[in-house]
Structure formats: C-alpha cells, structure tokens
Amino acid sequence: MSRDRTDARGTIVYDADCGFCTRTADWVGSHGTATTQPWQTLDLEPLGLTVDDVTTAAYWLDADGRVTARGAGAVAAALRSCRGGWRVLGHLVYARPVRPLADVVYRWVAANRYRMPGSTDACRIS
Incomplete structure (x- = not known):
C-alpha cells in the first residue's frame, strides 16, 4: 500500500459500529469531497482487507477504489479533501x-x- 498516493475524490472507510468513528466520518463527508463508507457495507476481500484491519484503523480508497492509506494517512487524505484550513x-x-x-x-x-x-x-477495541 502506497502512503504517497491520495486523491481528494476518494473514500474514507470507517467502523460504523463505533459512534466516534461515525461522527468523524459524517464530519468529513460534510466538509469535503470525500465519500464515506462503513466497512460493514463493503466486500473486504477484493480490497485486500480483513475485519481485523478495518476494526483497528480507518482506510483511504482512491478514486479507483484501491487502498492507498491507513490510519493517520487515511485521516490526512480525508482532511486534504476538505476545504480551507482542514486541507492545510x-x-x-x-x-x-x-x-x-x-x-x-x-x-x-x-x-x-x-x-x-x-x-x-x-x-x-478488544
């Protein structure tokens, strides 16, 4: 997974069972161009992800649906999709x-x- 490729039109994948994650994803969705997708609605296998992966970190999918960042890298990509100071x-x-x-x-x-x-x-997280 490359940590250097991001696209402001990508998707942040989050854990919809977690209220904090859901609120954060909702905020990203309302402040930028990124879409938000709970991992629970995705077929993880074609993405090369496991349930353990997506319950312990957020992931960024580029515009082509490829995983390009996780954790802080995914948050950074999501922020770069936002306007103004959030992008900075x-x-x-x-x-x-x-x-x-x-x-x-x-x-x-x-x-x-x-x-x-x-x-x-x-x-x-257990």
Missing part, C-alpha cells in the same frame, strides 16, 4: 517530518476511541 492540516499531517508523530497520535486515538465524544460501547 491534512497536508501537514501527511508531511514526512510530521507523519511519525501523526501515526503515534492516531494509534492512541484508535485505542482510546471509546473515551472520545460520541463514543459507544462498540468503540472499544
């Missing part, structure tokens, strides 16, 4: 010097998503 933030998150920190922050948020606003019991 997406480029910053994806910048080579910031990317390692963004990955750490993403893993922490994913592990603690059940503590985030809008979370539900389903947000807890």
